[in-house]
Amino acid sequence: MAYQVLARKWRPRTFAEMAGQEHVLRALINALEQQRLHHAYLFTGTRGVGKTTVARILAKCLNCEQGVAAEPCGKCDACLELDAGRFVDLIEVDAASRTKVEDTRELLDNVQYAPTRGRYKIYLIDEVHMLSGHSFNALLKTLEEPPPHVKFLLATTDPQKLPVTILSRCLQFNLKNLPGSLIAEYLRTVVDQEQLEAEPAALARLGQAAQGSMRDALSLLDQAIAFGAGCVREGEVCAMLGTIDRGFVLEALEALADSDGQALLQVTARMSERAPDFGDALDEMLHCLHQVALCQVVPGAVPEDQPDAERLKALAARLPAEDVQLYYQLALNGRRDLPLAPEARTGFEMVLLRMLAFQPVGVVVEAEPGAAAEPGTAPKAAAGEAAAPATQPARPEKPEVGGATASGADAPDQPASPLDSRREALMRAARGQIAPEATGSAQGPATGPAPSATKPPKAGPADAQPAPEGVAPEPDAPEPPPWAEGPPPTDDEPPPWGEPLASPQADAPLAAEPARPDDAEGEDGTTVAPVTSAPGQPLEITADNWPWTARALPLEGALRQFAAHCEWVGEEEGRVILRLDEQHEMLRTPGLESEFSAVLGEALGRAVRLDIRQGAPQRETPAAVARRERAERLRAAQASLEQDPNVAGLRQRFGAELLPDTIRPHDGA
Numbered sequence: 001m002a003y004q005v006l007a008r009k010w011r012p013r014t015f016a017e018m019a020g021q022e023h024v025l026r027a028l029i030n031a032l033e034q035q036r037l038h039h040a041y042l043f044t045g046t047r048g049v050g051k052t053t054v055a056r057i058l059a060k061c062l063n064c065e066q067g068v069a070a071e072p073c074g075k076c077d078a079c080l081e082l083d084a085g086r087f088v089d090l091i092e093v094d095a096a097s098r099t100k101v102e103d104t105r106e107l108l109d110n111v112q113y114a115p116t117r118g119r120y121k122i123y124l125i126d127e128v129h130m131l132s133g134h135s136f137n138a139l140l141k142t143l144e145e146p147p148p149h150v151k152f153l154l155a156t157t158d159p160q161k162l163p164v165t166i167l168s169r170c171l172q173f174n175l176k177n178l179p180g181s182l183i184a185e186y187l188r189t190v191v192d193q194e195q196l197e198a199e200p201a202a203l204a205r206l207g208q209a210a211q212g213s214m215r216d217a218l219s220l221l222d223q224a225i226a227f228g229a230g231c232v233r234e235g236e237v238c239a240m241l242g243t244i245d246r247g248f249v250l251e252a253l254e255a256l257a258d259s260d261g262q263a264l265l266q267v268t269a270r271m272s273e274r275a276p277d278f279g280d281a282l283d284e285m286l287h288c289l290h291q292v293a294l295c296q297v298v299p300g301a302v303p304e305d306q307p308d309a310e311r312l313k314a315l316a317a318r319l320p321a322e323d324v325q326l327y328y329q330l331a332l333n334g335r336r337d338l339p340l341a342p343e344a345r346t347g348f349e350m351v352l353l354r355m356l357a358f359q360p361v362g363v364v365v366e367a368e369p370g371a372a373a374e375p376g377t378a379p380k381a382a383a384g385e386a387a388a389p390a391t392q393p394a395r396p397e398k399p400e401v402g403g404a405t406a407s408g409a410d411a412p413d414q415p416a417s418p419l420d421s422r423r424e425a426l427m428r429a430a431r432g433q434i435a436p437e438a439t440g441s442a443q444g445p446a447t448g449p450a451p452s453a454t455k456p457p458k459a460g461p462a463d464a465q466p467a468p469e470g471v472a473p474e475p476d477a478p479e480p481p482p483w484a485e486g487p488p489p490t491d492d493e494p495p496p497w498g499e500p501l502a503s504p505q506a507d508a509p510l511a512a513e514p515a516r517p518d519d520a521e522g523e524d525g526t527t528v529a530p531v532t533s534a535p536g537q538p539l540e541i542t543a544d545n546w547p548w549t550a551r552a553l554p555l556e557g558a559l560r561q562f563a564a565h566c567e568w569v570g571e572e573e574g575r576v577i578l579r580l581d582e583q584h585e586m587l588r589t590p591g592l593e594s595e596f597s598a599v600l601g602e603a604l605g606r607a608v609r610l611d612i613r614q615g616a617p618q619r620e621t622p623a624a625v626a627r628r629e630r631a632e633r634l635r636a637a638q639a640s641l642e643q644d645p646n647v648a649g650l651r652q653r654f655g656a657e658l659l660p661d662t663i664r665p666h667d668g669a
Helices: 022-033 051-063 077-084 101-108 132-143 179-196 200-209 213-228 234-241 248-258 262-274 278-297 309-318 321-340 344-357 418-431 548-550 558-563 582-587 590-604 622-643 645-654
Strands: 040-044 090-094 119-127 152-156 171-174 566-572 574-582 609-614
Touching: 022 051, 022 171, 040 051, 051 077, 051 090, 051 119, 051 152, 051 179, 101 132, 101 574, 179 200, 179 213, 200 213, 200 234, 213 234, 213 418, 234 590, 248 262, 248 278, 248 309, 262 344, 278 321, 278 344, 309 558, 321 344, 548 558, 548 566, 548 622, 558 566, 558 582, 558 622, 590 609
Parallel strands: 040 152, 040 171, 090 119, 119 152, 574 609
Antiparallel strands: 566 574
């Protein structure tokens, strides 16, 4: 008797013999048992997943002499003829070879006639997407309303090429690719029935090489049996498929775990002797790293009966989890870039060397010679207390705000730092023109000198905030070098003009006496007198103090923008005269003017009418003053960084560069 290939010999003859595709089989079995039969079925999927097999089993279920059932008897003449492929009422058509419209019309001419032997006349059209457009048009009417004794079974690997008019007339079943483990189990059944010797690892290799196709797996099994003279071994299967022996990949990972570059190159040399595909080698490495990661996170995810399970678990114990993730990403990128390498072996070796070079290691910072402790001041750790690392300078513990002292008494008031003094001076200079201090009514106006709002002092090493009293650094810690000291205190408070300053809950009314800063600098660099008024008297606004007054007014949004671009000209016959540049004319609206008049009238203590004139401002507007002050702060910040010893230390030690375009002053911008 002639030899029959395994793919044909082990083709399933019932739904129960099918491997996988439960989502399709369940629907068909339920439809057969409930007699809910459609007239057209479309089976889609890649090669070798069972499209034609399912169609033939369905034809057998429909024409079994025992009746329509999900389990045909397999013994009647109809079942035997269907298994032999000679049932007269099953018309199988290869659409790839019969694409013309004449072939389709000839096929449909016999649709009207009743079946000869079976219950139904079944048309099985394989690769139906190969039909021409005219053939589809000829098929449409019959496919939509066929005679009751006709069933259409269509199969295709490319359903996207089918017209939607065909798809809408069929029940669609998409057969999935089979997982490699399921294919390996089915191959084990076939090998046992054929009484052949096969290694589980070899069957797993075949299942993986089949890429989801059972027919491909059976064909590869036939080839492996012939290659191994009746035995299926992993080494022979790898040689037949041209794939990489998994042992080489595991040896490479073990060399990575040992940080042994020489062993890595030796593994690559032994792999090259077999002329492998290094792309497949990286794929195998990705698969191994995936299983190692599974062993680390879910130890039971890797089956115990897997041949290399012990080596995978050993690697999972030796390699840190972050190294495994890094190796996986490097292998993934290397697989993508492998075609760009001049030689495949060179690209593969570079991936391994990159893994070896990029291993995460602990960073050890060497102490500067000047930071060493002087003789006689060596640190002495107390018994039972861990000593601090020598490379970390001792820092005083930050005291809690509002906390009590060690003795339980209230802590004395700490002197204000220079930074706090400058911040308070800026607040008074910017908002003191019209808004009084919160405690002004009880304590009177501030009498101490206030720095100019437009000339912030330069920050230097002496501006650092001193350590609180009662909290001292470790006496035995070595003195850190200047560049290693803590960062200078930063002013992260919002800008004075970025706050609503005249809220009735926090501040006094606008008509109250404003705080009196000693001096404020005008736009031309001269000193101008601040605005003063007696308690209960209206506020006096002049062209000199208008830039600071406009900032302190309770304005938001468009009102704030309007005031910032207006120049105070003066008052004339109860009218407030403002000058607005033509390029900002779009800010002027009737509703906005009325709102601004109300706010300005509240500040002046009387009703006002606005007289807004167009023209180029002759003095600095509030927006221009703000831009000038910001430029001055930026220059001061840049000068402060240029003189900062920490920056100098970074430049000297690391060759750092100061990028002027990246410097931002602490103004909330």
